[in-house]
Amino acid sequence: MTVFQLLSKSVEMFPDRTAVTHDGRHTDFSQLYSAACHLSDRLGRLSLPEGSPVGLLYENSLEYVISFFAILRAGLVAVPLDTSLDLDSLRFVLSDCDARVLLVDSRFRRILPGIVAGNSPVERIFSDKKIGSGRDDLEVEAVINTEEESLPDMDSLPLGDTEDDEEKLAAIFYTSGSTGTPKGVMLSHRNLVSNTLATIEYLKLTRDDSVIVILPFYYIYGNSLLLTHVGCGGRLVIDNRFLYPEAILDTMESENVTGFSGVPSNFMILLGKSTFAKRELPALRYFTQAGGAMAPEIVRQLMDAFPEKEIYIMYGQTEAAPRVTWLPPEMLKEKLGSIGIAVPGVTVLVADDKGNELPTGKVGEIVVDGPNVMMGYWNHADEEREVLRNGRLFTGDLAKKDEDGYIYVVGRRKEIIKTGGNRVSVKEVEECILESNGILEVAVFGVDDPVLGEAIKAVIVNKKGCSADTVEITDFCRSRLAAHKVPKIIEFAQSLPKTKSGKLDKKKLKDQCR
Amino acid sequence: MAQKEKIRKDIRDFITKSFLTGDENENLSDSDSFMKEGIIDSTGVLELVSFLEKQYGFAVKDDEMTPGNLDSIDNLVIFISGKLG
Numbered sequence: 011m012t013v014f015q016l017l018s019k020s021v022e023m024f025p026d027r028t029a030v031t032h033d034g035r036h037t038d039f040s041q042l043y044s045a046a047c048h049l050s051d052r053l054g055r056l057s058l059p060e061g062s063p064v065g066l067l068y069e070n071s072l073e074y075v076i077s078f079f080a081i082l083r084a085g086l087v088a089v090p091l092d093t094s095l096d097l098d099s100l101r102f103v104l105s106d107c108d109a110r111v112l113l114v115d116s117r118f119r120r121i122l123p124g125i126v127a128g129n130s131p132v133e134r135i136f137s138d139k140k141i142g143s144g145r146d147d148l149e150v151e152a153v154i155n156t157e158e159e160s161l162p163d164m165d166s167l168p169l170g171d172t173e174d175d176e177e178k179l180a181a182i183f184y185t186s187g188s189t190g191t192p193k194g195v196m197l198s199h200r201n202l203v204s205n206t207l208a209t210i211e212y213l214k215l216t217r218d219d220s221v222i223v224i225l226p227f228y229y230i231y232g233n234s235l236l237l238t239h240v241g242c243g244g245r246l247v248i249d250n251r252f253l254y255p256e257a258i259l260d261t262m263e264s265e266n267v268t269g270f271s272g273v274p275s276n277f278m279i280l281l282g283k284s285t286f287a288k289r290e291l292p293a294l295r296y297f298t299q300a301g302g303a304m305a306p307e308i309v310r311q312l313m314d315a316f317p318e319k320e321i322y323i324m325y326g327q328t329e330a331a332p333r334v335t336w337l338p339p340e341m342l343k344e345k346l347g348s349i350g351i352a353v354p355g356v357t358v359l360v361a362d363d364k365g366n367e368l369p370t371g372k373v374g375e376i377v378v379d380g381p382n383v384m385m386g387y388w389n390h391a392d393e394e395r396e397v398l399r400n401g402r403l404f405t406g407d408l409a410k411k412d413e414d415g416y417i418y419v420v421g422r423r424k425e426i427i428k429t430g431g432n433r434v435s436v437k438e439v440e441e442c443i444l445e446s447n448g449i450l451e452v453a454v455f456g457v458d459d460p461v462l463g464e465a466i467k468a469v470i471v472n473k474k475g476c477s478a479d480t481v482e483i484t485d486f487c488r489s490r491l492a493a494h495k496v497p498k499i500i501e502f503a504q505s506l507p508k509t510k511s512g513k514l515d516k517k518k519l520k521d522q523c524r
Numbered sequence: 525m526a527q528k529e530k531i532r533k534d535i536r537d538f539i540t541k542s543f544l545t546g547d548e549n550e551n552l553s554d555s556d557s558f559m560k561e562g563i564i565d566s567t568g569v570l571e572l573v574s575f576l577e578k579q580y581g582f583a584v585k586d587d588e589m590t591p592g593n594l595d596s597i598d599n600l601v602i603f604i605s606g607k608l609g
Contacts, residue, residue, distance in 0.1 A: 094565075117560075251559060253569045256590050283570070284586045475583075505570040 012199040013180050014083045016206060016241040017043055024217055024243040030072050031220075031265060032248040037072055039243070042079075045154070049080035049136075052153050056134060058110065060085045061179055065109040065132070067091040067100070067118055067125075070227050070248045073138050073154045075236065077113045078227070082199075086111075088181040089194070090228035094510035097124045103184050103192055105131055107388060113154075116141050122150075176200035182388055183230050185328045186517075194388030195230075201331040204381035206237040208354040212336050213269075213296065213322060217243035221269040222262050224252040224276065229511040230332040231300050235271055252276065252512070255284035259291075266293035273301030273512045275451065277308055282450045282473050287315035296320040296339070300332075301513050303419055303437055305444040306347045313342065325349035325419070329403055331382040334358055335417055348416040349409075356380030360411050365402060373410045373420050378403040427456035429464045432494045439487070439495055443468060446486045448476025451506050453519055454497065468497040469519060471506055478502075527608070528601055535600050538575050543568060554597040569594065576600075582607045 011019075017039075020029075025040040053064070064081045066088055068074035081088040089107050091100060093115075104112065104125070112132045114122060116139035123144025126132045135143055138154040180202055182194040209215075221239055223246050225232035239246050247265045251257040259280075262270065272280075277299060280286035296319060297312065304323065312321060320339040326332035335358055337350030352358040357379040359367045368374040383403045386394040397404050408420045421435035428434075436454045443452045451471040456464035472478055480500045487496040507518040532554065543563050544552065558564040564572065572594065573584045593603040 251591065253559060253565055254589055254591050254594070256587055279570075283589065504574045505568075508565065510565065 011203050012082065012176060012178075013202050013237065014046075014079055016203065016237055017046065017079050020240055020243045027217060027243055028245050029240065030075055030246050030248065032070075032072050035072070042072075042075065045076045046079040046083060049076060049153055050083035052136070052151075053080060053084040053086060053111070056111065058084075058086060061087055062111070063087045063089045063107040063109045063182060065089050065091055065104050065107075065112040065114075066228075067093060067112065068115040068227075069093055069117060070223055070232070070250055071115070072248075073115065074227050075240075075246070076154055078236070079240075081113070082180060087179050090181070090183060090233070092184065092192075092228050092510065093118070093226065095192075097121060099192060100125050101130060103194075105129075106192075107182055107194055110134065111136070113137070114150075176203065179385060181233075183228070183233070183328050185230075193390045193393065195328045196385040196388050197331050198385050201382050201384060202233075202237060204355060205331040205333050205353070206234070206241050208356065208382075209234060209238050209333050210242050211354050212338075213238070213298070215239070215242040215244055215269075219268045219295070220245035220247050220265065221271060222258065222265070222267045223248045223271075224250070224258060224512075225271060225273070225301075226511050230326075230328040231271070231273070232511065234332060252279075255280055255286065259284060259286060259289055262291055262294065263289065268293055268295040269298065270294065270296075271298040271300075274299065274304040274308065275506075275508055275512045275514060277304060277312060278451055281308065281311050281315065287311075291316070291319075294319055296322060298322040298324055300324040300326055301511065303349075303441075305441045307441070307444045309342070309346060323349060325407075325417075327403070327405055329384045329397065329405070330356075330378050330380075331384065333382070334376070334378050334405070337416075341416070345412075345414075345416045348412070348418050350417065351415060352380075353382075356382055358417065360409050360417065361404075365399060365404070368410075370411055370413050373408055375423065376405040376407045376409050376417065376419075378405060427454075427464050427466055429456065429459070429466055429498075430462040430494060434466060434495050439466060439468065439491065439497065442487055442490050442495075443470065443483060443497075445490070446478060446483060448473050448478050450474075451514075453506050453514055453516055455516060455520055457499065457520075457523070459498070462498070465498040466495070467499040467501070467523070469501050469503050469506065469523070471503055528605055531601050531604050532597060534579060535597050535604075538572070538579075539563070539597070542571060542575075552597075554601075556597075557591070557595050559591060559595055576604065580604060580608060 021039040021043040026038050028036045029039045029042045030037045064086045108131050110133045112135050114137050116137050119141040135150045136153045137150050140152045141150050143150050176199045180199045181197050184192040184194050186192050221235050227236050247267050249261045323337040326334045333353045335350045359377045360374040361377040379402045406423045409417050421437045425436040426433050439454045440452050450473045454468045457467045459465035483500050507515040509515050
């Protein structure tokens with residue numbers, strides 16, 4: 011099955027069910043399918059070689075969903091672009107993948123001239139409105155039109171007419187990783203579809219499910235929400251106002267969403283800075299959490315606030331399309347702190363450097379084998395060889411398995427601080443500090459130290475109304491951690507920088523701290 | 525009226541210093557949505573709230589952190605004036 015067939019199968023079964031809700035507007039599957047085919051036919055008339063990358067620069071919206079599926083139906087490759095990237099980075103990504111076509115949200119009219127100036131590879135631009143490109147030789151065509159009267163007649167469209175070739179490249183998702191330079195993760199139709207179906211299975215998603223989408227679609231976790239809900243005939247309720255959590259909570263209530271998916275900072279903000287814990291949310295069935303380790307203390311707070319809702323802790327990477335493990339909600343209390351077990355159809359080992367599985371309790375690297383493992387990195391053969399060996403993905407995450415096969419992440423291979431001859435896990439120190447009263451968020455990292463090599467630094471955000479200080483935090487850490495793990499430098503901040511997907515931007519924080 | 529104008533200036537100065545370049549400040553109107561214009565993210569809202577609490581000496585309650593209260597200079601002026609009485 012190809013990614014587009016996730017949509018075409020759903021439109022056959024559920025043509026009149028709402029697929030997307032955004033800004034009070036409801037679009038059903040047949041309308042979505044028609045609009046995608048309409049745009050796809052337009053892209054097809056460009057006669058681009060099969061597999062040509064197409065840049066997609068849209069905020070979460072109906073237009074994004076239409077564009078994504080249109081690109082894939084046309085046999086092209088979707089390259090979702092991070093809308094928070096600076097101009098140079100956007101230009102870099104488009105040049106790196108040699109995208110000749112750009113689908114762009116009219117909201118980005120101010121930066122579009124900068125994106126396509128000079129030696130940009132972009133030759134054709136499509137948008138939802140007629141906007142200027144800043145170049146006389148490059149016109150923007152307004153093609154994405156969701157007004158009903160302009161849609162092709164549903165009955166005249168052939169269903170499922172895409173070529174069934176699962177191994178072909180479907181999308182390139184750029185991640186910045188630890189170096190800061192974006193690199194493209196190549197995902198095939200098989201990677202995305204297999205992972206989508208596995209996720210639908212373990213989350214028990216049905217056509218009656220609807221998820222509030224606060225995570226950007228260009229982020230692989232957000233993309234997973236998109237594909238799973240289109241694939242099961244469910245509904246995407248898009249709301250881009252997470253900077254005002256009360257607005258999101260109001261939408262969750264008014265639209266009776268059944269699912270909420272977030273990264274740790276989303277939950278911290280909701281629990282610490284909103285009326286979230288006081289809301290009933292009767293229609294809500296489940297939460298999912300991925301995008302980094304969420305401290306057990308925060309999980310406990312979520313469990314206390316919503317004891318009847320299912321909480322799915324999950325782990326994955328863009329390179330795994332993305333889902334690798336999940337923790338069954340009924341095991342959450344017993345296995346608190348674990349990332350769970352392999353998702354259906356995937357094998358997960360804790361292995362040594364050579365990929366040999368290690369015994370229970372031994373710390374090693376998480377290695378993934380399955381149909382979800384990426385094709386490779388675009389234009390980064392060296393890095394690809396480091397992480398892809400014999401078709402298996404070496405994740406760079408260190409973990410151990412317990413006697414029941416449940417996996418516990420110890421830290422990132424690259425997030426170990428070497429201080430005074432000792433190796434300290436950043437994760438361990440962060441989780442310890444979060445157990446202290448009144449802490450909203452913390453970031454721990456190593457800073458150069460003339461004596462220790464690296465010293466441990468913690469930057470802390472207090473909860474509203476709380477005022478933990480250096481002495482308190484130090485004393486707390488001393489009571490819980492070995493002396494060499496206690497942060498040498500503690501600072502307090504009003505907030506910590508985040509990426510647009512809500513993940514802590516540690517690189518930016520480290521740069522700010524210099 | 526003088527108080528409202530002082531508040532308006534304070535807010536604009538803070539937004540400019542914290543989130544904008546000089547050119548962007550000239551293009552930002554008092555009614556522009558911070559969210560729609562992409563001026564502030566979720567971290568920035570926390571900084572804004574912290575500024576309001578320090579500057580004006582009142583607490584911003586969780587359920588007051590809404591676009592209606594915080595999402596433009598005009599909205600902030602009305603919100604702050606209301607809180608100050």
